[in-house]
């Protein structure tokens with residue numbers, strides 16, 4: 106069975122996995138991301154690949170990166186949480202590993218994996234919304250990843266939901282991810298604790314006595330214990346999430362929203378209020394079918410699996426040039442590469458793949474922006490509409 110390597114590059118760690126043609130990870134490893142140095146990050150990726158190649162014979166490498174990736178799957182144009190600015194990542198890694206490399210946005214890779222193998226299996230119109238520090242997203246339309254003209258489609262985290270609202274890491278104000286992300290959850294809880302220390306006593310206790318000590322895990326723990334303040338924080342953030350999904354449904358009409366990212370580990374605490382707010386906010390909701398809102402199933406592995414499968418498909422479709430050290434050999438073996446089954450085989454010609462030798466790709470990223478505690482204003486669900 107042919108193998109490809111999938112890489113998920115986040116702000117803190119690089120995860121690399123050898124993935125078979127059924128989407129199963131054979132071996133996985135993790136390295137810290139030297140986020141301040143693009144060159145060192147590329148080297149860490151290459152070292153992880155070479156390490157895995159010592160034990161497995163893989164044919165191509167797919168990299169899912171938290172950044173804006175160009176339309177041909179080659180360069181990272183910009184990354185909110187890493188030092189990448191117009192960085193030729195494909196070339197940098199290919200030079201070291203000798204295999205063809207495809208670069209993709211990390212949320213796109215995760216959306217692809219969840220559609221092929223995870224929560225949205227069987228759907229052809231899917232939007233994955235990754236709720237972490239910020240909000241990332243990936244869009245599948247008609248069974249194909251939708252990347253937009255420049256590769257940057259699918260950045261709803263920076264869609265403005267509150268004019269002159271909270272300052273975002275991107276420089277604008279009122280972005281959705283300032284209200285519906287993990288950062289927003291923490292901001293709500295800290296604000297609550299500062300404003301009403303009495304009702305927030307459990308949150309403060311878990312945070313070591315200070316509002317600043319309250320982070321995601323403390324809020325989730327308190328909510329699981331039934332703490333009213335923590336539950337209220339999830340209700341507020343979940344409601345923002347559901348309202349945003351209703352706005353996205355107005356544009357894309359997907360059959361399924363998959364909610365991933367670190368905050369989704371809270372499960373029903375986040376999903377239930379999101380589902381309720383979605384149903385309330387959906388225009389014509391009484392008279393139309395509603396998209397499913399489901400928790401992601403592949404967890405932290407989605408990026409690795411999706412990147413590996415996208416590289417496999419690009420190679421099988423003859424759309425992935427590459428591997429300066431072993432290009433001929435790779436091309437010869439490409440025939441045996443069979444993509445995962447899914448809504449639609451992607452190896453036929455398509456507009457998104459016209460671009461030459463490298464592969465299409467991309468969109469944008471998990472623009473996680475740091476919370477701006479100083480700028481966060483008290484808010485409530487009522488302010489959102």
Ligand SMILES: [Zn+2]
Pocket residue numbers: 262263273274275276277280
């Ligand atoms: Zn923003």
